[in-house]
Amino acid sequence: MTSAPQMHNDLYNQLKEVIAEKKNVRNPLIEILRVAQDIFGYLPIEVQEFIANEMNIPASHIYGVVTFYNFFSMTPRGKYNLNVCIGTACFVKGAPRLIQMLSDELGIQMGETTKDGLFTMTAVRCVGACSLAPVFVIGEDTFGRIDSKDKVAEIIKRYQ
Ligand code: FES
Known part of the structure; x- marks a missing residue:
């Protein structure tokens, strides 16, 4: 059985691949955040910081985008x-x-x-x-x- 931290790593690996694939297209951030939200179910600060590191942009910029659009959520959504x-x-x-x-x-x-x-x-x-x-x-x-x-x-x- 896959342990919880292992599962977590898998999700980050998945996200890493998506970022590598999309980061050089024009204005990739919204699309990357959308996929990240699909993968994790929401966009907690840790995920935002991970994206910031991978894309080499300030975490504050990502936070600004996430809080601006109401289709992004920083808390887990219910079923x-x-x-x-x-x-x-x-x-x-x-x-x-x-x-x-x-x-x-x-x-x-x-x-x-x-x-x-x-x-x-x-x-x-x-x-x-x-x-x-x-x-x-x-x-x-x-x-x-x-x-x-x-x-x-x-x-x-x-x-x-
Ligand atoms: S105001 Fe129209 S359904 Fe509530």
Whole structure:
């Protein structure tokens, strides 16, 4: 069986090859970061520093790029993206209360991932289901008219 540090080394070796292959093309950084995020699942500081060394550019520059684009994440993502709509219709119909209920149920704040690695909660703009407001989405599934803790708990349970 492969040990955890060994697995980690394999991931870095994989990344090293990607960097060697792509570093001389024009503006390679975004593409390298995208592949690095695919390999590691997220972009912690250690991975950013590794890329900085390999590419001979300041780590601060990489950090700037990673924090600028919201498709890059510095924390591990959960198995499911749980997106809460904060568009106008949902906001008016109780999105803040829905966020509070989800936070209580999952034990996380917006932008965080649950300890079991199942859910990452993020806020999104209108998902096109305003008549069901307030709405949240898990993966491809949309849940609307969520007005009680019991409903929240019941839905979350389906994914656990
Ligand atoms: S505002 Fe939430 S679905 Fe449209």
